[in-house]
């Protein structure tokens with residue numbers, strides 16, 4: 514199904530009987546996590562504004578409160594750097610002290626870089642660019658809701674188009690000096706799948722230098738430390754942060770000497786899908802023809818880059834370790850990147866669906882629900898309770914569900930939607946779930962889990 518048809522089903526959004534209770538509960542989670550103009554990713558584990566969480570939150574809010582959805586995005590964009598980078602965290606100066614580490618002081622980005630925004634404290638990294646997809650959803654949900662609301666949405670699009678364009682241009686240039694179509698990340702935090710075994714080999718190669726002492730606060734907010742990354746992973750995360758600070762967050766400097774440079778296929782595929790959304794937004798705001806030509810070229814280049822990383826043996830797309838000059842052969846949900854990037858021929862689509870349905874992922878017979886674990890249970894680095902090493906993440910299900918819809922795979926998409934909503938009905942809006950038992954793990958009341966449920970419910974389907 515193409516995005517326009519998907520949009521058609523949005524307007525008749527028939528809330529399904531079976532999941533009647535989910536909508537008010539999800540709305541309640543977003544209301545409780547909401548601050549004045551933006552929403553915390555979780556009640557206490559994440560007390561600041563996170564980039565891709567905010568985009569998913571806006572996508573969900575678009576169905577229940579358009580004004581809050583636009584505020585969410587505008588508030589995040591106030592943290593944008595002059596290079597176009599949208600930082601992965603915008604810090605809340607009013608967050609309780611000692612509630613999250615690394616904090617604004619540790620990043621120290623406004624003192625170290627002239628590119629950092631004025632009046633806002635942010636991290637120095639970025640995260641996958643879901644934002645244009647959310648902005649398009651805000652536009653779509655305003656349609657048919659009266660002239661005033663459409664006019665307000667159009668003004669919002671006009672006010673934010675340049676920000677989105679410069680964000681995507683930053684990714685296509687500073688993060689892809691090779692012109693490969695693939696985005697280079699500098700840190701596992703940029704991928705959003707922080708402790709995934711995708712990064713193990715690269716991290717292993719890095720010798721950790723002296724890291725100023727630190728205290729982790731994240732472990733206070735989960736029932737068991739095994740849900741979160743280990744201390745040794747944190748030492749590596751913090752060491753990479755020290756190196757980025759030494760480079761004063763300067764892109765050229767980082768590219769020259771940083772030990773973690775990886776072409777992230779999931780990030781890159783999200784950029785392709787976001788560029789499709791940006792192309793539609795550019796038409797609404799009547800952007801210059803040269804912008805549109807560039808966006809179209811980024812889409813073609815991005816899809817080409819993903820195809821280059823296809824691994825026929827694993828039936829997945831693989832990240833590329835830039836410094837080692839080789840692909841990272843680990844089976845994780847990131848391998849479905851070409852499905853998210855879209856525009857596939859039948860042959861490649863069938864390859865991916867075969868892998869999705871296999872014992873490696875959603876076809877694994879021991880699963881509580883037929884939903885893909887973040888890392889394949891067949892991988893040596895798999896861990897069913899540890900964060901991005903195996904648990905099922907509803908937000909990842911959303912990405913695959915939405916991509917299946919766009920690919921015209923409606924039966925599979927329906928199943929992904931139904932099973933995700935079943936899992937949430939049973940386990941609540943947890944951050945992630947144990948794949949074999951369905952036990953909720955990580956934070957409770959995770960905002961993006963609630964947000965994707967709202968989007969799935971609004972787009973509807975036969976349950």
Ligand code: 2M8
Pocket residue numbers: 554559563564565566601640702704705706707731
């Ligand atoms: C997780 O990442 C943060 C660091 O950015 C953390 O663990 O402290 C990831 O799941 C990331 O994808 C997400 O954006 C963030 C907030 O939900 O939490």
